[in-house]
Amino acid sequence: DVKVTQSSRYLVKRTGEKVFLECVQDMDHENMFWYRQDPGLGLRLIYFSYDVKMKEKGDIPEGYSVSREKKERFSLILESASTNQTSMYLCASRAWAGYSYEQYFGPGTRLTVT
Amino acid sequence: QKEVEQNSGPLSVPEGAIASLNCTYSDRGSQSFFWYRQYSGKSPELIMSIYSNGDKEDGRFTAQLNKASQYVSLLIRDSQPSDSATYLCAVIASGSARQLTFGSGTQLTVLP
Numbered sequence: 001d002v003k004v005t006q007s008s009r010y011l012v013k014r015t016g017e018k019v020f021l022e023c024v025q026d027m028d029h030e031n032m033f034w035y036r037q038d039p040g041l042g043l044r045l046i047y048f049s050y051d052v053k054m055k056e057k058g059d060i061p062e063g064y065s066v067s068r069e070k071k072e073r074f075s076l077i078l079e080s081a082s083t084n085q086t087s088m089y090l091c092a093s094r095a096w097a098g099y100s101y102e103q104y105f106g107p108g109t110r111l112t113v114t
Numbered sequence: 115q116k117e118v119e120q121n122s123g124p125l126s127v128p129e130g131a132i133a134s135l136n137c138t139y140s141d142r143g144s145q146s147f148f149w150y151r152q153y154s155g156k157s158p159e160l161i162m163s164i165y166s167n168g169d170k171e172d173g174r175f176t177a178q179l180n181k182a183s184q185y186v187s188l189l190i191r192d193s194q195p196s197d198s199a200t201y202l203c204a205v206i207a208s209g210s211a212r213q214l215t216f217g218s219g220t221q222l223t224v225l226p
Binding site for chain 1 (some may be wrong): 145146148150155157158159163165169192202204206212213214216217218219
């Protein structure tokens with residue numbers, strides 16, 4: 001079974017704090033993603049990584065950075081949290097499934113910045 | 115124009131009926147199509163994938179793909195209240211660096 005885990009289900013942080021969101025997958029997938037999901041805006045891609053030490057900006061990278069030191073772990077970092085970063089954060093990983101990639105999500109982290 | 119479009123709903127069907135969810139996409143070169151189910155407060159769960167024109171069945175779910183008309187649909191037979199969720203259509207378009215593009219989702223309610 002595909003398994004993607006995220007370090008926290010709920011997180012409350014203060015404005016200006018540095019926030020780390022951790023994601024771990026146990027399927028040896030090369031590709032990993034970070035999204036945020038907000039009502040009315042849908043899923044938006046923040047960053048992705050196709051391999052260890054590799055990272056690419058998604059559609060909304062501003063205010064975020066990522067780290068991928070090991071294949072199974074992809075971390076999202078909010079350098080200085082702001083209230084507009086209050087959101088549901090979803091990590092995903094994917095692998096080739098014979099014809100195409102199939103992507104699986106972790107349970108999500110609901111972050112509130114006060 | 116959005117790349118992947120879905121009717122946001124809400125769509126309500128009675129228990130036991132067939133729920134029909136539709137999705138259109140703009141990139142004619144798209145090759146891979148997916149349906150995710152997302153319960154309120156939870157993360158999306160992959161329920162169907164389809165790559166070829168025609169129908170693909172998995173239990174009560176049938177995905178239908180028509181590349182000429184650029185639409186993909188999901189039918190849920192014998193709908194149950196537990197099927198009440200938001201259904202997201204997702205596409206890997208030809209020029210998207212193999213990334214998924216998601217629709218905004220259709221909210222389905224199955225009435226007991």
